[in-house]
Amino acid sequence: MRVSQLFAPTLRETPAEAEVVSHKLMLRAGLIRKAAGGVYSYLPLAWRVLKKIETIVREEMDAKGGQELSMPIIQPAEMWQETGRWSVYGDEMFRLKDRHNRNFCLGPTHEEMITTIVRGDVRSYRQLPLMLYQIQNKYRDEIRPRFGLMRGREFIMKDAYSFDRDEAGLDVNYNKMYDAYTRVFNRCGLTFRAVEADSGAIGGSGSHEFMVIADSGEAGIVYCGDCDYAANVEKAELHPISAPAEERLPLTEKDTPDMKSISEVSHYLEVSPEKTIKTLAFRTDTGAVVLALVRGDHEVNEIKLLNKVGCIQLEMANEEAISNVIGSQAGYIGPVGIESSKDIIIVADTSVMNMHNAVCGANKKDTHYINVNPLRDFTPSTVTDIRLIQANDPCPRCGAPVKTARGIEVGQVFKLFTKYSTSLQATFIDDGGKEKPMVMGCYGIGVSRTMAAAIEQNNDENGIIWPVPIAPFHAIVIPISNKDQAQMALAEKIYNELNEAGFEALFDDRNERPGVKFKDADLIGYPIKITIGPKAIDEDQIEVKARRTGETFYFNHEEYVKGIRELLEKL
Amino acid sequence: MRVSQLFAPTLRETPAEAEVVSHKLMLRAGLIRKAAGGVYSYLPLAWRVLKKIETIVREEMDAKGGQELSMPIIQPAEMWQETGRWSVYGDEMFRLKDRHNRNFCLGPTHEEMITTIVRGDVRSYRQLPLMLYQIQNKYRDEIRPRFGLMRGREFIMKDAYSFDRDEAGLDVNYNKMYDAYTRVFNRCGLTFRAVEADSGAIGGSGSHEFMVIADSGEAGIVYCGDCDYAANVEKAELHPISAPAEERLPLTEKDTPDMKSISEVSHYLEVSPEKTIKTLAFRTDTGAVVLALVRGDHEVNEIKLLNKVGCIQLEMANEEAISNVIGSQAGYIGPVGIESSKDIIIVADTSVMNMHNAVCGANKKDTHYINVNPLRDFTPSTVTDIRLIQANDPCPRCGAPVKTARGIEVGQVFKLFTKYSTSLQATFIDDGGKEKPMVMGCYGIGVSRTMAAAIEQNNDENGIIWPVPIAPFHAIVIPISNKDQAQMALAEKIYNELNEAGFEALFDDRNERPGVKFKDADLIGYPIKITIGPKAIDEDQIEVKARRTGETFYFNHEEYVKGIRELLEKL
Structure with a gap:
């Protein structure tokens, strides 16, 4: 093609709206134009890149026995009501009514739709396994769409769904997809890592994320230099840290005027942060208050906490809740004297239980306790791993110090087991004549986000440096x-x-x-x-x-x- | 692929919902499944067919210098308000609000979006011409979605838009697209005709439709066996028919008890239908009544009538309007004694004006006039061609009797001229330094409808007979x-x-x-x-x-x- 005829309108200046490098460069290089917040047109050069990524994805899906189809973007509400997700999705779901006032959404994902199709046409174990996929626009009405294609409201996704007779079959398909994804991102010329990912309420070790390594990545990952362990920080498990035994000293109040942060308190009381207990107050979607206890030098992993509490949403408790429910003040919260109940849940990290003569807030302004000893001075509702992993923490597999990196999540594989086949009655008759729910997996690749991630990883001060396989x-x-x-x-x-x-x-x-x-x-x-x-x-x-x-x-x-x-x- | 692994769930019975053969066969052959009225999933076999059609379309677009891009499906209201189409589209447009209560629609077409993109990035005549296209889902909330993929609410379309410096450039692009479409449908293995099409308010000879010939087609077309004239019946022009001169006889009332239809009246009064005037009453969207006069053996072409009257919508007037506005009764309407005004518009077909001593309704129950003579007995507001062409009418080009057929519209090419570039201020600086609106064309192919049309044209009692180039x-x-x-x-x-x-x-x-x-x-x-x-x-x-x-x-x-x-x- 002749450049005089190519529609690739480059810009000398970077539009002010762009924050991250991929967004800036895609605007400047004439790849995309904004139609609304988080909604973009892909101009011819970007479309060529996306088609190349799609072709790679398609070839690798087909090589693993995937069959491509295409499901509607507008989806009737009924199937979402059957699984309960019509209400769970909240404002993130784009909703609309047709001229007959019937409710529809713009598909944020297609578990409901694919399961509805398969339940209608698959009856026998002989029709399984099935691996079906599509490449299509998806819709999520993000609160803050930003970073260009990194977090859009309309974006291109490859979503695949597997249907199996049993968990052994699911494992086979899951591993096939894991391999396919590895091949896809290798073929795209990207530096990436597959990491263990949080699998939410379903639990188990049933999910991996594929992360393109880039400093601008929204996700934190840890990996071990000695063994092949790698995980999303949200997921990374930790063994409790022990501390040398000490004689228990009597619980004592100390004035700590205007000392709210761990560093202020530990400096003022002349104890190391490892000897302090950090107490964070959260509020669940059902209104309960959760007190999360970690060692002063540790951070709370909110995803772990959410999964352990078993609620749908967690947010930091505001001053009002802290004062009304706990009778305390922000900066001086602590577990001593708090009774756990259905309204107050105290979750202690396992390492906290190994602490001796620690410092914590006394639930009163300008006051902390010293010589706090778990179980003697307070009793958690739950003791479990809620700590966020950090660089140099011991690898949960081999104990070597872990490294951290930032990543952009471009793919995820996920074992759904029978979550949707049960709620939508997608059953089959097995070879013994028994009716069983199909065992499912789902597998996504963010196609438009992969393009953005490729740019985040491959650029310099002059512009984009395309990996050859996806260059326009x-x-x-x-x-x-x-x-x-x-x-x-x-x-x-x-x-x-x-x-x-x-x-x-x-x-x-x-x-x-x-x-x-x-x-x-x-x-x-x-x-x-x-x-x-x-x-x-x-x-x-x-x-x-x-x-x-x-x-x-x-x-x-x-x-x-x-x-x-x-x-x-x-x- | 092994059929044991293929997801192609065939059905022995035809689902009751299906009316036309393509719909029946696509359901039975496991090509599609319904998600909601007019909304379908394309299963793997259908998707293979659609991909082949898309590939053919893409190759032919690219061969003519088209550049593929992809625009958003969710479109902000503002650009539609700029052209006034936000209100014109009415209930046919799917509308939604985002979480910030901003208005969006699901694109029924993309003139607004593409023109907005191009106006932002094209400034100079040196950047023109441009031909941009995409292949994408489109959305129209039809009152009665039906016939499977023939009239869906979510459907796949290729839409192309050309931008030129002047009308000569538009002609070049229009002809390129006409050629490309001819190649596309030939390559798909379809029997089709390109016909002159109504170009609505824009007028002129600026549109052709590509019709797949099939008895089940919703569109009527005429074509000449002698010359290469072919047109949508809605568009086909007609020369007036003359009648032998007669001495004008005096206007006379005749009792015609319970005689309402042309055949009843002409039989009762013993005159041939060619000697009667048929008067149809319509109501415009602004509330005016239109009386359309054609010879008794002719039909009114509502599209021609609508264009001549210059309104947005026309519907048959109800009894109430006939009685209140004209003071008549259905079955006995006629132009004699009616004064045309802004509320009553009398439009006579040119052939009516050549009639002598004709019969027409007397605007009173059970009564007709005989010996009606135009201009002596009534004066139309407008005399123009509003007749619907019929088989054996003379070809408007060469006079030979025309033939009729049914067709399925699968493509349309359309000269927009400066309609959208003017309303959206998409201008450029020409080589003399003068600012001018770009001259536009738009070009659509119904990709999913082409698949359905292929089946309508190629089937027998046992099922589908795929043309080889698009067979799954x-x-x-x-x-x-x-x-x-x-x-x-x-x-x-x-x-x-x-x-x-x-x-x-x-x-x-x-x-x-x-x-x-x-x-x-x-x-x-x-x-x-x-x-x-x-x-x-x-x-x-x-x-x-x-x-x-x-x-x-x-x-x-x-x-x-x-x-x-x-x-x-x-x-």
């Missing part, structure tokens, strides 16, 4: 002077030869200064830039520059196609 | 007995060989009776069925049957791939 074009041919007929003719010849050789090449035939063309090429990030100037004409030296490495090569006319082919394989 | 698979290999290891081994070998030779073949490895397999194969409509029975094993005679022609061929193992290749080219 492989190469751009730029004549230095549009006035020079010999340069124009050679540039066009090379452009044609490259396309004939199976590459996707562009010819920048615009009547622009070379600087403008080079800047656009670097901004958009084509892997290879071929410059046709006097050296090419006079000396048969074609300049080939690799966007990723910055290296420049010179090939003569006989060799350049081979040279570019070899270069693309290395980039 | 080319061939199915059926062993007669699953118990016979030699048959199973040969069938699998042939299945593998066909796939290796580049065909898409299925292997029906199910443990079912051969009758069930044959019935399913015919129902789904694979172009070629290969039966492996004793003859194949013992005599090296492989049975190959063509679904379309019913012909059976026998090939030996050396020849069958070549034989099938030749056969597929002919089907």
